[in-house]
Amino acid sequence: MIETLKTYFAQQRDQHIEELKDLLRIPSVSAVAEHQPDMIRCAEWVAAALNQAGLEHVEIMPTAGHPVVYADWLHAPGKPTVLVYGHYDVQPAEPLELWSTPPFEPVIQDNKLFARGSTDDKGQVMLYVKAVEAFLRTQGSLPVNLKFCLEGEEEIASKNLPPFVEAQAEKLQADVIVLSDTQMQALGKPALMYGLRGLAAFEITVEGANSDLHSGLFGGAVQNPIHALTKLLSSFHDENGHVAVEGFYDRVIELSEKERESFKQVAPDPDKIKKDLQVDSLYGEKGFTFYEQTTSRPTLEITSVSGGFQGEGIKPIIPNRASAKIACRLVAAQVPDEIMDAVEAHIHANTPPGVTIQLDRQLRGNPFITPIDEPVMVAAASAYEETFGVFPVYTRSGGSVPIIEVFGRVLDAPVVLLGFGVPGENLHAPNEHFHLENWDNGLETISRFWLKLGATDK
Amino acid sequence: MIETLKTYFAQQRDQHIEELKDLLRIPSVSAVAEHQPDMIRCAEWVAAALNQAGLEHVEIMPTAGHPVVYADWLHAPGKPTVLVYGHYDVQPAEPLELWSTPPFEPVIQDNKLFARGSTDDKGQVMLYVKAVEAFLRTQGSLPVNLKFCLEGEEEIASKNLPPFVEAQAEKLQADVIVLSDTQMQALGKPALMYGLRGLAAFEITVEGANSDLHSGLFGGAVQNPIHALTKLLSSFHDENGHVAVEGFYDRVIELSEKERESFKQVAPDPDKIKKDLQVDSLYGEKGFTFYEQTTSRPTLEITSVSGGFQGEGIKPIIPNRASAKIACRLVAAQVPDEIMDAVEAHIHANTPPGVTIQLDRQLRGNPFITPIDEPVMVAAASAYEETFGVFPVYTRSGGSVPIIEVFGRVLDAPVVLLGFGVPGENLHAPNEHFHLENWDNGLETISRFWLKLGATDK
Structure with a gap:
């Protein structure tokens, strides 16, 4: 026919x-x-x-x-x-x-x-x-x-x-x-x-004192929201590039050997990528290729961070707030709200004294x-x-x-x-x-x- | 007379x-x-x-x-x-x-x-x-x-x-x-x-790829300058609030018992400060009082941090740069340029693969x-x-x-x-x-x- x-x-x-x-x-x-x-x-x-x-x-x-x-x-x-x-x-x-x-x-x-x-x-x-x-x-x-x-x-x-x-x-x-x-x-x-990949995107806001503080008069004795934020953000990944949020990988469907084999036919050349991006090395989750990392593994990427005086020069203050926006790329069968639940639990377990931390859920895509x-x-x-x-x-x-x-x-x-x-x-x-x-x-x-x-x- | x-x-x-x-x-x-x-x-x-x-x-x-x-x-x-x-x-x-x-x-x-x-x-x-x-x-x-x-x-x-x-x-x-x-x-x-106190203030800039990258296409496989920056910033203090930069305290003249005794007469009430600032607890270098922390101990405070899209909403990119400004309050006999040398050495020892980090010295005060x-x-x-x-x-x-x-x-x-x-x-x-x-x-x-x-x- x-x-x-x-x-x-x-x-x-x-x-x-x-x-x-x-x-x-x-x-x-x-x-x-x-x-x-x-x-x-x-x-x-x-x-x-x-x-x-x-x-x-x-x-x-x-x-x-x-x-x-x-x-x-x-x-x-x-x-x-x-x-x-x-x-x-x-x-x-x-x-x-x-x-x-x-x-x-x-x-x-x-x-x-x-x-x-x-x-x-x-x-x-x-x-x-x-x-x-x-x-x-x-x-x-x-x-x-x-x-x-x-x-x-x-x-x-x-x-x-x-x-x-x-x-x-x-x-x-x-x-x-x-x-x-x-x-x-x-x-x-x-x-x-x-x-x-799917998406779970959210904003994290850390709040400290009720106003910005003079870094000379208070520096060293009150929790700086930027310090609290950077400590928190740096706790999201371990030294091997894995996301260190408990439960993050629970629903991930692992790649089969057939898939990993097949990817070798389409995977881009890492050297060419390094050259294109002008970086001395790539960096991602250990145990996975660039192609696997970018298509088949979930990620947690901090897409923006902000805190303190954003103008030119140095204004020596301890700001009263700092924030970061995060985009998690998800793979089947992760669920955006479950991932944000897990991150929220991680935040609660890692909130230092002297500040409060909020998570605001903004985008979800399965x-x-x-x-x-x-x-x-x-x-x-x-x-x-x-x-x-x-x-x-x-x-x-x-x-x-x-x-x-x-x-x-x-x-x-x-x-x-x-x-x-x-x-x-x-x-x-x-x-x-x-x-x-x-x-x-x-x-x-x-x-x-x-x-x-x-x-x-x- | x-x-x-x-x-x-x-x-x-x-x-x-x-x-x-x-x-x-x-x-x-x-x-x-x-x-x-x-x-x-x-x-x-x-x-x-x-x-x-x-x-x-x-x-x-x-x-x-x-x-x-x-x-x-x-x-x-x-x-x-x-x-x-x-x-x-x-x-x-x-x-x-x-x-x-x-x-x-x-x-x-x-x-x-x-x-x-x-x-x-x-x-x-x-x-x-x-x-x-x-x-x-x-x-x-x-x-x-x-x-x-x-x-x-x-x-x-x-x-x-x-x-x-x-x-x-x-x-x-x-x-x-x-x-x-x-x-x-x-x-x-x-x-x-x-x-x-004196001052050593500087800006740290982390640069990754030669342009912002799509977090879907590159997320998880290239070093994110915000990740590198937050890891670095969170390495500046240990869990006791001490500055974890080698040599930072080398020249610090320790307080005498006479000074510590005398300070008790002028030290403000921590409970009043907590109330004034509306924070649930103070946080500073262990082993020192609020008054000592704010007057007689050197500090390293991140006064601002910036990276990625600063507008409303979430733009899911991996930015190609991120930066932070830091003000160190110094005590006798610390030397601003020596402190910035020490921070620079710390940065070199803690620069992850895939990014470059620069320190720009901006303010010095003995x-x-x-x-x-x-x-x-x-x-x-x-x-x-x-x-x-x-x-x-x-x-x-x-x-x-x-x-x-x-x-x-x-x-x-x-x-x-x-x-x-x-x-x-x-x-x-x-x-x-x-x-x-x-x-x-x-x-x-x-x-x-x-x-x-x-x-x-x-």
Whole structure:
């Protein structure tokens, strides 16, 4: 069946690319108010394309911001339901003078399609639309049930999507969520990003006397809040770079040998990092590589510290307060509030006499992981391998993309990040482009993925 | 002889107080440019008063700021030379509406003379002028050689006096320097302040990578300058509040039992301090009282700390730099640059991998001490005791008054702080006043002091 589909893709390629170009001509810049009409026009264009591909229940659903475009096809009873997430908004194109060709006039050069949004994310969204079209035109049906949830605010932090997903949880219910908004390792080298870190961020404030004190008249006899703070902060790590807060690692899922082996294929060269950052050595938790430290281990980083006179010169006072902000990057299955509970207990156990210490919880984001041995991950890896001729590498990122965790948690389903972008395609920068060999490979990988998912009953 | 002098003081009292009132009517506010003519007028008035008292070589000596008034009487060969320091400038009188009577219209109420500068320092300066007058009118000579050095910039940090003293070291050469610009313990309770702390202040800067880093992508694998800084800062003190920098205490002159005993008479009540500062406990170097900690022990206080994003909310970065400012209060015979050398060595020994740390030396002030068993101190204590009927208490201050150390060091002579102010006289505040019983006691104490010094050959 895959050959029939590939033949269809080849025959229709020029037409499909022309349609993608039409989409790319709409300057759907979500961040800029004057593009509001373009946002509506773009949502309508996408809705029409979904409809034309054969999807049903196409709907432009309002949010507090730009609308979500929904569509589905639910005629594969007993088969899994796949929710496709993507976004139709783009980054601003400025600075325009750095573009070789106008950002909203798509041009193909060297088999690369240049336009704002070509790789992020209109090109990748259209792969799914055209895969649906191919199945329905050549087979009359899809191997799985499908739902589309395409938002218009990804480039402005998806601020209205979490409440939308919460509110529409029943409508969006699926067995697997697929996002195509990430990158491969390199051209020809597919990657499956299966983990992102979460976040627990908070502020610690130490208060001493009821006012700043003259360091000559009181220095040496009252607790200095900066001393108390630095003692406390320095107690958060042991000499091996481990976080020394009791219970911090309790829920951490340790890396398997398979994962650690796989990371060796993608781990950056520490010498290159040292050179790039101009530091004489790296420093992290003992027993883990740079890649493991930054993607698969939880951290506690003091992101800012402040106390005393912040102007020029030295004002010899003992300040009455000092504070620090801390961001913990979390890994599955750590829970942000549990981590902050643990830190709070550590603070209580380490508060010196003469000061009080408060912890103010500010940001929470759950870590995300889809274990690589989940059936959907095995199917995705296999689809990649059959298409590209090489097995994908498994990657994790140290950053946090809250919406991914929201989908997984609210819909209680695994999330697969099936990226077709490649590094160097200038997303968010001038001369953004999409390698068209990944247009072809993407269509094939997605089709294979659906066929594999459809081969198993739900 | 003292009875003759006391009779003279009593007979001339009204006339002397009227002269002091004349001096107090001159608004010699050194901080305010529009009072420049008043500053000149005041210097001329003081010069005339010194001349009228019988002093010689009266001179208004220019500085880069307000002038110094000099005078001497050097006709006691073989006897010690006493240099009298004081100042003729005053603090601004504002806020004027809080004064019960106008600040530059002296008024006597309840044997207190109300006016700006009455206790700080014109009243105390005039004691010396009138003591000279009394000796010369009743005895025809002074028991010691005398030099006066009266400045016009004490209230603006004496910024031009150190270079003046350096340049005029030969002219100012003396065997003892007497300052009357300090306070007794209370009315009727004289005090001899014999020690002030010095200062070594510096900034420590930690630098890591060549730019701020994303805490998600690099967190856990590179040295965070705030972590390095807090580790370093927390290493400066041990668990007993001692400074843990090697060599820090090497030159410290330990307190004698006599000093520790004497301090018990002046030491403040720790419970009152806790209440005033609203802290549940005090905290300082173990083995020393609050008074000892704040006056006679060296300290290392972190006065400010800064690193990372200082705005509202949490910006999850690893900053590329962090810094702290530190003020060490020093006691005799510590040397500021030696202390900063020791801290620098401590830093080098405690610099973690992945960062560089710099120390920038910013302020230096030597500690001051005149041992209480120095003959001039014994004479001063005795003069106080004979006048007031009680032995003075020995006190130290934790602050730094650099000019005192400059006099002692440049002229290589002991400094005696013979204060006649008392707490509560509102110096630097509205309704400043001077207790006139200390006018009488001051004249007697100074006369007795000179007589005692003159009783010994140089």
